[in-house]
Amino acid sequence: MTDKTNKPSGLTRRSLLKTASAAAGLAAGSGAITGFPTIWAQSKITLRQFGTGVSNINAIAEQCKKDLGITLEMTATDSDAAAQRAVTQPNSYDIADIEYWILKKVYPAGVIQPMDVKKLKYYDKVVPLFKNGKLKPDSVIAQGTAPHTVGYVEKPGTKTFAKSETEWFTMMPTIYNADTLGIRPDLVGREITTWADILDPAFKGKTSILNIPSIGIMDAAMIMEASGKIKYADKGNMTKEEIDKTIEFLIGLKKQGQFRAFWKSFDESVNLMASGEVVIQSMWSPAVAAVRSKGIACKYQPLKEGYRSWGGGLGLAAHLKGAQLDAAYEYINWYTSGWVGGYLNRQGYYSACMDTAKKFMTEDEWGYWIEGKAAKGEILSPEGKVMEKAGAVRDGGSFEDRMGKVACWNSVMDEDRYMVRRWNEFIAA
Amino acid sequence: MATVRFIGVGEPKPKRNIRISPKLAAYLQAAPLTLILGVFLALPLLMILVVSFWDYDFAQMYPDFLTMNYVETLGSWVTWKTYLNTLKFAVLVWAITLFIGFWVAYFLAFHIRTMAMQMVLFLVCTVPFLTSNIIRMISWIPVLGRNGLINSGLVNSGLVSEPVEWLLYSDFAVVLAMVHLYTLFMVTPIFNTLMRIDKSLVEAARDAGATSWQVLTNVIIPLAKPGMAIGTIFVVTLVMADFSTVQVMSGGQSASVALMMKNQMSLLQYPAAAANAVVLLILVLSMVAGILRIVDIRKEL
Numbered sequence: 215m216t217d218k219t220n221k222p223s224g225l226t227r228r229s230l231l232k233t234a235s236a237a238a239g240l241a242a243g244s245g246a247i248t249g250f251p252t253i254w255a256q257s258k259i260t261l262r263q264f265g266t267g268v269s270n271i272n273a274i275a276e277q278c279k280k281d282l283g284i285t286l287e288m289t290a291t292d293s294d295a296a297a298q299r300a301v302t303q304p305n306s307y308d309i310a311d312i313e314y315w316i317l318k319k320v321y322p323a324g325v326i327q328p329m330d331v332k333k334l335k336y337y338d339k340v341v342p343l344f345k346n347g348k349l350k351p352d353s354v355i356a357q358g359t360a361p362h363t364v365g366y367v368e369k370p371g372t373k374t375f376a377k378s379e380t381e382w383f384t385m386m387p388t389i390y391n392a393d394t395l396g397i398r399p400d401l402v403g404r405e406i407t408t409w410a411d412i413l414d415p416a417f418k419g420k421t422s423i424l425n426i427p428s429i430g431i432m433d434a435a436m437i438m439e440a441s442g443k444i445k446y447a448d449k450g451n452m453t454k455e456e457i458d459k460t461i462e463f464l465i466g467l468k469k470q471g472q473f474r475a476f477w478k479s480f481d482e483s484v485n486l487m488a489s490g491e492v493v494i495q496s497m498w499s500p501a502v503a504a505v506r507s508k509g510i511a512c513k514y515q516p517l518k519e520g521y522r523s524w525g526g527g528l529g530l531a532a533h534l535k536g537a538q539l540d541a542a543y544e545y546i547n548w549y550t551s552g553w554v555g556g557y558l559n560r561q562g563y564y565s566a567c568m569d570t571a572k573k574f575m576t577e578d579e580w581g582y583w584i585e586g587k588a589a590k591g592e593i594l595s596p597e598g599k600v601m602e603k604a605g606a607v608r609d610g611g612s613f614e615d616r617m618g619k620v621a622c623w624n625s626v627m628d629e630d631r632y633m634v635r636r637w638n639e640f641i642a643a
Numbered sequence: 644m645a646t647v648r649f650i651g652v653g654e655p656k657p658k659r660n661i662r663i664s665p666k667l668a669a670y671l672q673a674a675p676l677t678l679i680l681g682v683f684l685a686l687p688l689l690m691i692l693v694v695s696f697w698d699y700d701f702a703q704m705y706p707d708f709l710t711m712n713y714v715e716t717l718g719s720w721v722t723w724k725t726y727l728n729t730l731k732f733a734v735l736v737w738a739i740t741l742f743i744g745f746w747v748a749y750f751l752a753f754h755i756r757t758m759a760m761q762m763v764l765f766l767v768c769t770v771p772f773l774t775s776n777i778i779r780m781i782s783w784i785p786v787l788g789r790n791g792l793i794n795s796g797l798v799n800s801g802l803v804s805e806p807v808e809w810l811l812y813s814d815f816a817v818v819l820a821m822v823h824l825y826t827l828f829m830v831t832p833i834f835n836t837l838m839r840i841d842k843s844l845v846e847a848a849r850d851a852g853a854t855s856w857q858v859l860t861n862v863i864i865p866l867a868k869p870g871m872a873i874g875t876i877f878v879v880t881l882v883m884a885d886f887s888t889v890q891v892m893s894g895g896q897s898a899s900v901a902l903m904m905k906n907q908m909s910l911l912q913y914p915a916a917a918a919n920a921v922v923l924l925i926l927v928l929s930m931v932a933g934i935l936r937i938v939d940i941r942k943e944l
Contacts, residue, residue, distance in 0.1 A: 294701075298911050302703055319701060419808055425895050427910070468896070475812045475894025486894075490790050491811070630701070634910055635719075641906075642721045642728075642898040 259541045264289040265311025266296050268526065268563070269389045273596065274554055282548055284541055293428075300325055308542060310385075310529040315359040315428070315626045317385055317529065322373045326529040328366075328382035333543050336550040337383070339567040341617075344387040344525070345379050349618045358432070358450025358623035361387060361525045386546050387566035389558050390525030392616045396487060396497030400511045409433075409440035409517050412494050418472055422486055422495035425476035427637040429624060432522050433496045434460055436621065440519045450625030454632060461636040465643045476641065480504075487512055499562045502609070503601060514609040520621030521610075527566070559583050560596045564613060586612030688924075695917035704914055712918035722919075725898045726926070732814075732889070732899065733882040736821045740878050741871060743822070744829025748870075749863070751830075752837035761838075768830055771823075780820050780888055787811040787819075812894030820892045825881055829874035836870030837863070872938035876931055883927050 261284055263270070275286040289307075291299060297316045299306065304325035312320070320326065331337045342348055347355040347362040365384055366376040375384070397406050402417070412421050423437075424430050435449040438460055446456055467473065474492050477483045484504045486492040497514065505512035528549065530542050548554075555571025558564070560579060565571040572580055581587035586608055593602040610616045627633055663671070695712055698705040716722050747768065755761045771779060786792045787810040794806040809815055840863065848858045886901035900923050907916040 292909065294909060294911050297701060298703075422894075473896070475896060478890070478895065485784070489785075489788050491788055634912075635715075638903065638906060639719075639721045641895065642725050642903070 258285070259538065260285040260287060261308045261542060261545055262287045262289070262306070263309040263311050264291065264296065264299060264307045266291065266293050266313060266526065269311055269558065271557070273557065277553055278545065278548065281553070282544060284545055304531060305533055308531050308534055308538065309545070310531060311388070311526060312529065313524055313526040313624060314361045314364055314385070315624050318359050318364045319626050321364065321375070321384060324373060325532050326384060327532045327534065328370050328384050329386065329530060329543070329546070331381055331383050334383065334386060335547040336567045336570055339550070339569045340387060341566055341568060343617060344566060349614060353618055356523065356620040356622050357446070357448050359625035360623045361527075385527035385529040386550060387525055387527040388549060388554070389563050390523065390566070391499055391563045392521035392523045392610070392620055393498060394517055394521050394610070395494055395515055396502050397513050397515045398487060398490065398493045398511060399513050401490060401493040406494065406515050407518055409436040409519050412437055413441055413467070413472065417494055418470070419474050420491070420493045421473055422475050422477055422483070422492045423473065424483070424496045425478050425641060427634045428626065430496070431460065431633060431637060432622060432624060434464055436519060436522055438463055449622045451627050452629065452633070454629055457629060457633050457636055461640050464640045468640065468643060503562060507599070507601070516610040516616070516619070520619040521616065522622055522624070523617070523620040524624040557596050564617065568613070582606070582608060584613045586615060691917045691920050694914055695921050697914040699912060699914045701911060712914050715915065716918050716922060722903070725900055725903050728897065729883060729899045732817060732821065733879050735818050736825060736882050737875060737878050739818070739822045740826045740829040741875065743826050744833055744874060745867070745871070747830050748834035748837050751834055765834065768827060772827060776824060777887065779824060780891055783816065783820055783823070783892065784811065787816055812892070812896060814893065814897060816892040817889055817897060820888050821882055821885065824888065825878050828877035828881065832873040832877070833867055833870040836867050840866050868938045869940045872934050872940050875934055879930055880927055883923065
């Protein structure tokens with residue numbers, strides 16, 4: 215199913231033209247707005263961006279219009295539809311806002327053009343995680359489709375990824391996070407320290423994992439490896455035997471009644487947790503926030519094996535050239551200049567250019583979200599809703615603590631189709 | 644070049660009588676429906692059939708003639724298990740809705756005396772249908788859940804010490820929700836046929852010495868068969884095509900054919916889903932054909 219939500223922020227064509235010409239007039243009158251070039255407003259540049267919806271946020275489109283005069287048309291789809299669209303309709307978008315594992319699938323089709331890092335104003339500020347896979351020089355590179363492994367090509371036109379940093383960047387990283395299990399601390403009744411705790415017979419019929427094959431299999435792999443049942447060569451690229459073992463293990467668990475349900479959408483995971491049907495399950499960070507906002511205790515529990523991480527970025531469509539290409543670079547430079555980064559950080563995600571985002575956050579916000587310090591005052595969401603009271607500390611702690619402990623990245627396996635078929639057997643079993 | 648016409652020179656055109664042969668008229672009358680069914684039913688079905696033979700990868704479909712999709716679909720135990728599971732739901736829901744539906748219709752048709760009251764009560768039956776199907780289904784969750792109405796009632800009254808787990812996210816929950824959703828589709832056609840039964844037939848049976856039970860089994864039920872058949876067709880096709888109820892009420896733990904197709908489509912495996920759709924269509928059509936063989940629903944129409 216493809217949910218296509220076109221969100222040009224409710225503007226009709228006419229009012230769009232009006233605003234554009236008003237902006238142009240204003241730009242001409244005042245000389246310059248916020249120091250960015252004003253030519254975009256005059257030539258009414260529109261960029262069509264599509265992606266998986268995490269960062270398809272209307273507020274970003276509005277701010278972009280205000281700062282750059284570029285109209286952003288955003289379309290959100292689920293990840294499989296995004297991969298399909300990227301390949302089959304390469305002229306239907308200008309900017310692809312996709313995850314790295316999707317990029318790995320679609321880049322070889324030649325639909326994304328690499329970026330010249332010299333034109334990326336904030337390239338130097340990008341955290342090293344996206345350049346060499348290490349957050350700090352001594353970090354271990356995680357398994358799966360780590361962004362740096364698909365981050366570079368030798369030169370435009372090549373279809374294979376470069377082994378190390380080059381002048382040509384495939385995508386500008388924008389948003390990423392570290393995922394783990396969510397728990398109800400009031401109901402689990404003990405310390406949760408490892409992914410294998412979801413197998414505890416005490417939680418029989420009170421656990422859940424997500425039923426999205428490409429992500430669910432990774433959570434299953436983390437659980438299975440933590441329990442010592444198997445040691446994967448690469449969780450992100452399992453062999454057929456490893457897939458078989460993992461699925462059989464899951465089927466066994468399902469038959470014993472370990473799981474209460476499997477969730478597919480964000481709200482299902484929130485409801486399962488909030489109603490107490492489930493006390494420990496796969497979860498995404500905004501879902502934990504949503505449960506907590508109902509006044510129900512919920513914790514995004516850091517586990518000793520580390521996190522399953524995901525990351526996305528902005529890629530340039532191959533057909534872009536001339537003024538449109540310049541506008542796209544301008545947009546990406548604006549995106550990484552801090553306002554968006556601050557917005558994403560305050561949502562609980564991470565921005566790829568931390569230094570620029572810092573300027574757009576208060577000291578308390580920076581301390582809570584990034585440094586893992588206790589909040590001094592109330593922590594507000596970007597929409598102004600109270601998320602945490604004073605004294606709260608972020609689950610998992612600081613940015614370095616969380617992103618430094620990534621065990622694997624969301625990935626696409628060579629045996630993808632086989633895995634999906636076996637996953638369906640698990641659900642039907 | 645200008646044409647000059649003198650008065651009286653050009654003859655007025657003779658009036659044309661348009662006559663259509665009766666044959667053509669019949670075709671013309673049938674044309675709109677043929678066109679609608681052709682464009683919106685036959686053509687899409689044909690496309691599904693064609694696509695079911697295509698090849699695919701994650702991004703695209705490739706026109707081809709492969710039986711791979713059918714081999715993969717029919718060769719996997721998952722498919723068979725899923726079909727069996729779906730048929731199990733269909734049989735259970737059909738039996739329960741038929742039982743409930745018949746007695747509700749019977750009560751309305753024979754025990755309510757005034758026509759006005761009958762209509763009022765019938766409309767009352769349809770009241771739940773003023774809300775959306777999904778909402779009616781999801782409303783069961785807070786009722787059946789571990790901390791739901793029923794469980795807290797049972798635990799508080801001391802009848803059970805632990806909440807009953809199988810109420811939600813189980814086959815029971817799926818069947819319950821489906822019965823709730825689809826019973827009206829059984830009530831309506833049965834009520835309709837029962838209303839047409841000539842009351843003098845019942846009187847005649849009584850005069851001939853039949854007991855109430857005999858009246859029911861020998862007169863009313865045989866005459867209600869067309870309504871039951873129509874209700875059966877509704878319920879069976881609805882259950883066979885259902886995916887949302889199964890997914891939500893079983894918590895993703897149970898599978899149905901339509902859910903399997905939905906999974907395939909969300910992974911963009913359209914040809915595989917199309918093959919599944921063709922198999923399901925054949926199955927449902929043969930079920931409907933079977934029902935029509937047993938009961939002549941034209942009596943109803």
